[in-house]
Each structure stands twice: as C-alpha cells, then as structure tokens.
Amino acid sequence: MNRDPSAPAMTQDELKALVGRAALAYVEPGQIVGVGTGSTVNCFIDALAQAQAQAQTRIAGAVSSSEASTQRLRAHGIAVFDANEVGELAVYIDGADEIDPRGYMIKGGGAALTREKIVAAQARRFVCIADQSKWVQTLGRFPLPVEVIPMATQRLIRQFAALGGEARVRLRDGVPLVTDNGQHILDVHGLRIADPVAFESMVNDWPGVVTVGVFAHQRAHVCLLGTPEGVRTIA
Numbered sequence: 001m002n003r004d005p006s007a008p009a010m011t012q013d014e015l016k017a018l019v020g021r022a023a024l025a026y027v028e029p030g031q032i033v034g035v036g037t038g039s040t041v042n043c044f045i046d047a048l049a050q051a052q053a054q055a056q057t058r059i060a061g062a063v064s065s066s067e068a069s070t071q072r073l074r075a076h077g078i079a080v081f082d083a084n085e086v087g088e089l090a091v092y093i094d095g096a097d098e099i100d101p102r103g104y105m106i107k108g109g110g111a112a113l114t115r116e117k118i119v120a121a122q123a124r125r126f127v128c129i130a131d132q133s134k135w136v137q138t139l140g141r142f143p144l145p146v147e148v149i150p151m152a153t154q155r156l157i158r159q160f161a162a163l164g165g166e167a168r169v170r171l172r173d174g175v176p177l178v179t180d181n182g183q184h185i186l187d188v189h190g191l192r193i194a195d196p197v198a199f200e201s202m203v204n205d206w207p208g209v210v211t212v213g214v215f216a217h218q219r220a221h222v223c224l225l226g227t228p229e230g231v232r233t234i235a
C-alpha cells in the first residue's frame with residue numbers, strides 16, 4: 001500500500017490501525033483465529049469486528065491470549081473458544097515489543113506472554129503486526145519480560161545479573177503486577193540477545209521461569225510493519 005508523499009506524517013496509533021486492518025488479509029472466512037494482546041491487536045480486533053459487521057469476513061471465532069482480548073472480542077460479539085476445545089489454528093495474529101529481520105521477537109509488554117506463546121504454538125502461522133518503532137536489528141533494547149513464580153524471584157534476579165541484566169519486578173499501583181496466570185513479571189534491562197534461540201532455551205530451563213518473553217521458537221513467519229510509506233510485508 002503506497003501513501004501520498006505529501007500527506008501529513010502518520011502517528012504511531014495510525015500505523016497500528018493500518019497494520020491491524022492489513023492483518024485481515026490473513027484471515028479466512030469460517031476460521032477460528034488466534035488473537036494476541038495489546039494496543040495493535042486491539043486495532044486488529046476492531047477491524048475484524050467491522051469486517052464481520054459488513055459480512056466481508058465472517059470467522060467462526062477466536063482463541064484469545066488474554067482476559068483483556070477476550071473481553072474485547074466478546075464485546076464485539078465474536079465467539080471466544082478455549083484453546084483445548086479446538087485443534088490447530090491456521091493463523092495467530094499478535095503484536096510485539098521488538099521484532100528483528102529473522103522474525104524473532106520480544107513480547108510481554110502487556111504481561112500476556114505465557115498465553116501468547118501457548119496460542120502461537122497452536123497456530124501454523126504467526127503474523128506479527130507492529131509499527132516501525134518495533135523494528136530492531138538485535139533484540140534487547142526493550143526490557144525483556146519474564147513471567148516467574150514469585151518464590152523464585154530473588155534467585156532469578158541474581159541469575160539475570162550474572163548475564164549483565166538488571167531484573168526488576170513489574171509493579172502496578174505500587175505492588176507486584178499479577179498476571180492472568182496468577183504469577184509475577186520481571187523486566188530485565190540491559191541485555192543484548194544475539195542468539196535468541198539459545199537464549200530462550202537457556203532461560204526456559206531456569207526453575208521458576210514460567211515463560212521468557214523471547215519468541216524465537218515461536219517466531220513470526222510474516223511481519224506486517226507499519227511505516228509512513230504504508231505496510232511493509234516481511235516474510
């Protein structure tokens with residue numbers, strides 16, 4: 001999609017809306033779609049609802065990666081299925097905090113990383129929708145979210161420190177944020193993740209880690225990147 005070069009610059013929200021709409025091209029009528037979490041995905045959910053209302057794309061429903069997305073889907077009248085009720089999904093659509101040219105991502109800024117990884121693993125294809133601010137050459141500028149079991153927090157903070165990372169417990173209203181799964185989030189600052197596959201495997205093995213926010217094993221197969229020139233499709 002090309003834009004008029006004389007048009008005013010697009011805001012980040014407009015870029016999110018652009019890729020949210022573009023993701024509709026990956027949704028087939030009658031499908032159950034895997035749906036991620038976050039402000040970019042909210043644009044996708046709204047576009048999906050509009051397409052349903054106009055009878056352009058009528059899906060059977062969604063498998064959702066968070067309570068927040070479930071609420072939004074249901075508010076639009078879109079059926080939400082439990083992941084265990086359905087088989088393999090054709091497509092999972094989600095945003096990212098960072099994505100690199102190989103489709104490796106950092107996710108979890110919205111604290112939904114565990115369910116996001118579960119739904120991504122159930123889908124044949126991961127379509128990442130992101131505005132251009134998320135594009136990086138090497139993962140690690142965005143503090144890495146890690147969902148942890150609270151009794152392991154202090155040891156895990158020390159394990160990340162040994163790698164040169166500073167892990168902080170994510171707070172909400174002054175107390176540790178509790179995820180949809182009843183656990184806590186560490187945000188790890190100062191990492192440079194040169195080998196995302198090896199890094200994800202290593203941290204996954206640490207006792208007390210529920211999910212690490214590196215998505216390398218569940219990488220994106222397609223990235224729809226919102227740029228001022230339009231949507232760039234990177235596959």
Ligand code: 5RP
Pocket residue numbers: 036037038039040041094095096097106107108109110111112113116
């Ligand atoms: C939530 C996520 C989101 O996909 C990520 O944080 C991007 O969010 P947004 O679209 O709001 O920038 O991983 O856990």
